[in-house]
Amino acid sequence: MKVLLLNGSSRENGCTYTALKEVADSLEKEGVEIEIVSLGNQPVRDCIACGKCRELDNACIFNDDKINEIIQKASGADAFVFGTPVYYAHPSGRILSVLDRTFYAAKGVFAHKPGAAIASARRGGTTASVDVLNKYFTIAEMPVISSSYWNMVHGNTPEEVKQDLEGLQTMRNLGTNMAWILKCIELGKQNGVEVPNTEKKFATNFIR
Numbered sequence: 001m002k003v004l005l006l007n008g009s010s011r012e013n014g015c016t017y018t019a020l021k022e023v024a025d026s027l028e029k030e031g032v033e034i035e036i037v038s039l040g041n042q043p044v045r046d047c048i049a050c051g052k053c054r055e056l057d058n059a060c061i062f063n064d065d066k067i068n069e070i071i072q073k074a075s076g077a078d079a080f081v082f083g084t085p086v087y088y089a090h091p092s093g094r095i096l097s098v099l100d101r102t103f104y105a106a107k108g109v110f111a112h113k114p115g116a117a118i119a120s121a122r123r124g125g126t127t128a129s130v131d132v133l134n135k136y137f138t139i140a141e142m143p144v145i146s147s148s149y150w151n152m153v154h155g156n157t158p159e160e161v162k163q164d165l166e167g168l169q170t171m172r173n174l175g176t177n178m179a180w181i182l183k184c185i186e187l188g189k190q191n192g193v194e195v196p197n198t199e200k201k202f203a204t205n206f207i208r
Contacts, residue, residue, distance in 0.1 A: 001182045002033040004077035006070070008084040008095025010041040015120040016083045018158040022168050023081055023118065026175025032182060037073060039066065039094050046097045053105035060105045067098065071106045079114040079145075079182055081174075082133050089125030091132050099136050107140050112195040114181050116145040116174055119152045120161065126152035141198060145181060147174035 005024055009016040017036070024034040044065050052061035058075065060067045074080070082099065084091040103110065117133030119126040130151055137144050151174055153167035154160075161167065 001078050001186065002035065002076065003027055003079045003081060003178065004073055005034060005036045005081040006083060006095065007036060007038040008082065008092045010094065012038040012040065013158070015153065015155055015158055015161045016085050018161045019118050019120050019153045019171050020081060020083045022171035023175040026172040027179055030176060030179030032179050035073065037070065039098055044094055044097045047100045047104055058106035058109055060101050067101050070098065071102055071109060074102065074106065075109045077113070079178055080110070081116045081118060083118045083120065084129055084133060086119055086121035086125040086129050089128055091129045103136055103140060110140045110142060112141055114143045114145050114178060116178060117151060118171065121152065121154060122156045123154065126150065143181060145174060145178045147177060
């Protein structure tokens with residue numbers, strides 16, 4: 001069992017990483033393999049809705065950033081944690097660009113695998129940010145993992161985050177809950193429980 005954790009901050013070892021590391025440590029204590037991937041501070045292009053990914057096998061047409069690398073890592077993962085700093089009461093533009101492109105190009109890579117979102121903020125905007133990231137899970141038929149409080153930490157520096165005792169506890173409980181769900185899924189597979197065969201999508205809009 002492996003969990004891929006995405007750090008949506010430009011700061012590789014900042015507040016968001018501090019929260020993700022707490023989740024990762026909790027997962028490892030439960031025997032789950034982890035990998036933390038930082039999105040870094042290099043440019044990431046937005047999805048331009050070109051549709052070329054439909055002609056490819058779980059890949060974006062653009063190879064000038066980390067998107068296809070992340071898709072490859074996601075294909076080998078059993079669950080995900082997306083972490084974001086809070087900018088102007090919403091997730092970082094960086095993680096939104098990455099998730100827009102990865103989910104559009106390779107939604108099937110994520111389907112039916114558990115996911116969790118966490119947010120790091122100095123003060124406000126955390127619940128709104130978590131809600132935005134959760135929507136990627138709920139459009140890809142992914143179980144959403146919860147904790148003992150909303151998945152957030154507070155602090156302006158990693159040192160301040162480490163003083164948020166309830167926030168860190170929430171991260172640890174999130175890791176424990178995710179490990180439990182993964183073990184349940186694995187036990188289900190061993191006993192012949194397969195992923196659902198959902199109906200083909202009806203693509204409608206509000207005028208037809």
